[in-house]
Amino acid sequence: MTHLYELTAHELQDMIKNGEISVAELVQSIFQRIEAVEDKIHGYSSLHKKEALASAKEIDKKIKNKKKFGGLAGIPIAIKDNMNVLNTQTSCGSHILESYISVYDATVVARLKQADSIIIGKTRMDEFAMGSSTESCYYGPTYNPWDINRVPGGSSGGSGSAVAANETILALGSDTGGSIRCPASFTSTVGIKTTYGMISRYGLVSYACSLEQIGPITKDVKDCALLLNYLVGYDPYDNTTINRPKVNYLDSIINDVNKLKIAVPKEFLGEGINEDVKKAVWDAISKLEGLGASYEEVSLPHINYALPCYYIIAMSEASSNLARFDGMRYGFRVNEDFNEWNKVYAENRRIGFGAEVRRRIILGTYALSSGYYDAYYLKALKVRTLIKRDFEEIFKKFDVLLTPTMPFPAFKIGEKIRDPLSMYLADICTVPINIAGVPAISIPCGFTKKDSLPIGLQIVGNFFAEPIILKVAYTFEQNTEFHKRKPNL
Ligand code: GLN
Numbered sequence: 001m002t003h004l005y006e007l008t009a010h011e012l013q014d015m016i017k018n019g020e021i022s023v024a025e026l027v028q029s030i031f032q033r034i035e036a037v038e039d040k041i042h043g044y045s046s047l048h049k050k051e052a053l054a055s056a057k058e059i060d061k062k063i064k065n066k067k068k069f070g071g072l073a074g075i076p077i078a079i080k081d082n083m084n085v086l087n088t089q090t091s092c093g094s095h096i097l098e099s100y101i102s103v104y105d106a107t108v109v110a111r112l113k114q115a116d117s118i119i120i121g122k123t124r125m126d127e128f129a130m131g132s133s134t135e136s137c138y139y140g141p142t143y144n145p146w147d148i149n150r151v152p153g154g155s156s157g158g159s160g161s162a163v164a165a166n167e168t169i170l171a172l173g174s175d176t177g178g179s180i181r182c183p184a185s186f187t188s189t190v191g192i193k194t195t196y197g198m199i200s201r202y203g204l205v206s207y208a209c210s211l212e213q214i215g216p217i218t219k220d221v222k223d224c225a226l227l228l229n230y231l232v233g234y235d236p237y238d239n240t241t242i243n244r245p246k247v248n249y250l251d252s253i254i255n256d257v258n259k260l261k262i263a264v265p266k267e268f269l270g271e272g273i274n275e276d277v278k279k280a281v282w283d284a285i286s287k288l289e290g291l292g293a294s295y296e297e298v299s300l301p302h303i304n305y306a307l308p309c310y311y312i313i314a315m316s317e318a319s320s321n322l323a324r325f326d327g328m329r330y331g332f333r334v335n336e337d338f339n340e341w342n343k344v345y346a347e348n349r350r351i352g353f354g355a356e357v358r359r360r361i362i363l364g365t366y367a368l369s370s371g372y373y374d375a376y377y378l379k380a381l382k383v384r385t386l387i388k389r390d391f392e393e394i395f396k397k398f399d400v401l402l403t404p405t406m407p408f409p410a411f412k413i414g415e416k417i418r419d420p421l422s423m424y425l426a427d428i429c430t431v432p433i434n435i436a437g438v439p440a441i442s443i444p445c446g447f448t449k450k451d452s453l454p455i456g457l458q459i460v461g462n463f464f465a466e467p468i469i470l471k472v473a474y475t476f477e478q479n480t481e482f483h484k485r486k487p488n489l
Helices: 009-017 023-041 049-064 107-114 157-164 181-187 221-231 275-290 303-324 341-352 355-368 374-397 420-425 431-436 466-478
Strands: 044-047 076-080 118-123 170-175 190-193 213-218 261-265 294-298 400-404 440-447 454-461
Touching: 009 023, 009 221, 023 044, 023 049, 023 076, 023 118, 044 157, 049 118, 076 157, 107 118, 107 221, 118 157, 157 170, 157 181, 157 213, 170 190, 170 221, 181 190, 181 440, 181 454, 190 221, 190 466, 213 221, 221 440, 221 466, 261 275, 261 374, 275 294, 275 400, 275 440, 275 454, 275 466, 303 355, 303 374, 303 420, 303 431, 341 355, 355 374, 374 400, 374 431, 400 466, 440 466, 454 466
Parallel strands: 076 118, 076 170, 261 294, 261 400
Antiparallel strands: 044 118, 170 213, 190 213, 190 440, 400 454, 440 454
């Protein structure tokens, strides 16, 4: 018997509209599943069960009485814990925001509510989205449903695991340097980071504003396109959003890559990339070739500078963005009277932030300080332009660029957390995309031989080429079986 929690949003949509199932039934099914597996997964930092069941009833009423209802009516969604949902906790996986209750809805959340989607809860994440494993979450790590001794990736690991373990139908993540695509790759789900400026960041707690985008993590490509329809769009509250004509992303759900021109950058398939990952990506390229696409190997000459460039920019922006958390305005405050404001701030921040967040604030502050600004931050901005140009050159000739999403499959819990540099190296294939601002999707493309761990394929497109990358992703998915394999829980 297929359970409701196993289905996709596009399958459930019709069943709900036709009255085949009630929304209450679906939401119950999700919470039953959560009760059964959450002990092993730890995907959520908070659950909104009462509110979810209440909205389910309301939507059921609307449907029954033939009242107007939204396009995602009754579809459960999990929200990464760095997006504000009115009157609920937004912790960012941090001690410092443990007691913080949102006073407004993020724009994406308001849009989902308007579409009658049902918020199931908030998902765990690396503290302030800084990490690639979800191990730095103050509430404890999330586990990978494919092997609970391994990380789900990060920083949106809670969202990735919750989708893979069928603890929700849809999820939102945020991606500053790979945080949607990394968990998608490690949990065999689909995740997209859109062109910078496509989705409002209003109500997303900022980590590095010039790099990040909110986006979907879903069970398949069609759900990803469906959810994008409700997220993308200009927002007067976020002046980095772009005002463009509306696109229906479901129109890209077409099985066709005929004459598609693929670029394969050799830097992404060389040294340091796991052999099984390399093979899966080359197999994917052959598959697409067999379906009518052609490929050529290319080079991105400045790609070696992407990682240092990213970490200087991200840490600099973080040091400025996180200055607001001083224990005076939000969340945690030490219970001691120091009689000296500097000491109060310092203690609040020393105790409230975890080790990685403190490290990045210190390094970011250093990179921005006078005397070092030109040598680090300004230089990183210049390198950013060079990297962006590398991508622009490629897209003059090619439709998409294919790379592994992650250089290796999910690693063991505890393996990298004490060695920050090795953790940063995990982002080698994803951060250049954020630096350039172009869109990229990660889809399942295989499993490792020995441990059967998921492998993700990254499909990168030119600015605003989301329709193209969705089409390629959908075509690959329709002609392979990887997305059908589910973890055994
Ligand atoms: N792992 C990267 C970092 O730590 C990316 C995180 C993200 O995309 N939020 O910065």
